[in-house]
Amino acid sequence: MTTSNMSMSTDTPRAFPKNFLWGAATAAYQIEGAAAGDGRGPSVWDDLCKQPGRIWEGHTGDVACDHYHRWREDVALMREIGLQAYRFSISWPRVIPGGTGASNEKGLAFYDRLIDALLAAGIQPWVTLNHWDYPLALHRRGGWLNPESPHWFSEYTELVAKRHGDRVAGWFTHNEPQCFIGVGLQEGRHAPGLRLGISDVLAAAHHTLLAHGLSVQALRARARRDARIGWAPIAHVHVPATDSAADVAAAKRACFTIESDFMKNNTWWSDPVYLGRYPDDGLARFAPHLPKITDADMRTICQPLDFCGLNIYTAERLVRDSGDGGGRAVTVPEPPGFPMTHMRGTVHPESLYHGARFFHERYKLPVLITENGISCADWIALDGRVHDPNRIDFLARYLREFSRAGRDGVPVAGYFHWSLLDNFEWAQGFQHRFGLVHVDMQTQKRTLKDSARWYSEIIRTNGGGL
Ligand code: GCO
Numbered sequence: 001m002t003t004s005n006m007s008m009s010t011d012t013p014r015a016f017p018k019n020f021l022w023g024a025a026t027a028a029y030q031i032e033g034a035a036a037g038d039g040r041g042p043s044v045w046d047d048l049c050k051q052p053g054r055i056w057e058g059h060t061g062d063v064a065c066d067h068y069h070r071w072r073e074d075v076a077l078m079r080e081i082g083l084q085a086y087r088f089s090i091s092w093p094r095v096i097p098g099g100t101g102a103s104n105e106k107g108l109a110f111y112d113r114l115i116d117a118l119l120a121a122g123i124q125p126w127v128t129l130n131h132w133d134y135p136l137a138l139h140r141r142g143g144w145l146n147p148e149s150p151h152w153f154s155e156y157t158e159l160v161a162k163r164h165g166d167r168v169a170g171w172f173t174h175n176e177p178q179c180f181i182g183v184g185l186q187e188g189r190h191a192p193g194l195r196l197g198i199s200d201v202l203a204a205a206h207h208t209l210l211a212h213g214l215s216v217q218a219l220r221a222r223a224r225r226d227a228r229i230g231w232a233p234i235a236h237v238h239v240p241a242t243d244s245a246a247d248v249a250a251a252k253r254a255c256f257t258i259e260s261d262f263m264k265n266n267t268w269w270s271d272p273v274y275l276g277r278y279p280d281d282g283l284a285r286f287a288p289h290l291p292k293i294t295d296a297d298m299r300t301i302c303q304p305l306d307f308c309g310l311n312i313y314t315a316e317r318l319v320r321d322s323g324d325g326g327g328r329a330v331t332v333p334e335p336p337g338f339p340m341t342h343m344r345g346t347v348h349p350e351s352l353y354h355g356a357r358f359f360h361e362r363y364k365l366p367v368l369i370t371e372n373g374i375s376c377a378d379w380i381a382l383d384g385r386v387h388d389p390n391r392i393d394f395l396a397r398y399l400r401e402f403s404r405a406g407r408d409g410v411p412v413a414g415y416f417h418w419s420l421l422d423n424f425e426w427a428q429g430f431q432h433r434f435g436l437v438h439v440d441m442q443t444q445k446r447t448l449k450d451s452a453r454w455y456s457e458i459i460r461t462n463g464g465g466l
Helices: 044-049 067-081 107-121 148-166 177-187 199-224 247-254 267-275 280-289 294-299 350-363 387-405 450-460
Strands: 021-025 083-088 126-129 170-175 228-232 239-240 309-311 313-319 330-331 367-372 412-417 437-439 445-450
Touching: 021 126, 021 367, 021 450, 067 445, 067 450, 083 170, 083 412, 107 126, 107 148, 107 199, 126 148, 148 199, 170 177, 170 199, 177 199, 199 228, 199 267, 199 280, 199 445, 228 267, 228 367, 239 247, 239 350, 247 330, 247 350, 267 294, 267 350, 280 350, 350 367, 350 387, 367 387, 387 412, 387 450, 412 437
Parallel strands: 021 083, 021 412, 083 126, 126 170, 170 228, 228 309, 239 313, 309 367, 367 412
Antiparallel strands: 313 330, 437 445
8 A cells, every 4th residue: 555544553562452352243134034034024124125226236135144044154153263252133023023012932032042152152242233124014103203213122122131131241222323314214225215304314313312222221221230231333533634633633523523414423423322412513503403302311312331332444534624723624635546445435544543532532431343344356266265365454454553542542442343244235235245254145155264364363362463
């Protein structure tokens, strides 16, 4: 790499704290398949996949990686890699087909078996409750627009916390609310595919945050006392074009300033959760469209959490200080030919450094990278192996930056690689491969990629090999 932003500190060991947690992540709809199997109810993604033109090449999650039937083999692969933790999501409509009311014993039993197998393999189970496969039956009752929706989510949380809470080591309430609300209800590209006005979007967002708060309360009441609880939002990290104090300050300010693109906001989501209040600039900007917000709501939303979860893949913008004393962030265009992934994301390892620092300085919690990874054009080579040097180089650079944040005083708690398996990439179908493990979508054959063997050594040496 020749670009300045890809230069790395090469002077000090890059180990992580001794209790640092190494994992990998997946999501139910992206890997399980068995979409109608054993009593599972339909989700909004099952419904969207049936709508012509919505998903690339008409792909669906009907079979995906068939993890619902191959989970033993997949746990064995996790053990071979040496994962210490596995972040997976529970499919809400698999355990409560109608979203509320009667539960599905076969669905609950599946997750029991998976959790027990993980524990037997010495792998901590970490559960995401909402990774977008929202019950279609509840969507048809208004979904997140319905003022009852926080209570539906709390009921679901109660059920799984009672059933699995004695063994689950960590919980994430929502994955990326900016996506399932912003892209699903405002832009319409993701399920349920609506294009609502800002007033409805803000009301749905408020209910989502209330649902988070009620869910945390239910987890605190039912889960293991030592379970760690949080959530996994996107972190839209603006990174400084130079390490000058002015540019860094401008980038940090941009991270926590309400953007015109609702989906790209950090503070509208995380300030209520961690600080118990919506950001003033957002309240001013959205004033004409706000739902009713009470002090009691904000107390419910703001529950004590154990970590600041961050999904980070790239930088939102490369910025410099405006230089006029106003401290504004001015976008610095990336030069032609700047490194990009197969998914056309720019490669900005420093986003893990600045993201970890900026979010820790604002929310004062240990930082857990809940997703980071890269889509590569992987295939089985003539020698029968999957060579993915770009993924190895990408991970080495990003992990070095996260380690640097730790050395600069940020309590770095762990890292979940996205993803364990190549899987269904939402509206982009199966055109992207994010896995440490290659999956042949026709034969379901799993093949450890070179990056899996590399990651295994990184885990064994706790980052010493970086
Ligand atoms: C997301 C989701 C994942 C994606 C991954 C790659 O962040 O969009 O959590 O389900 O598959 O990030 O885009």
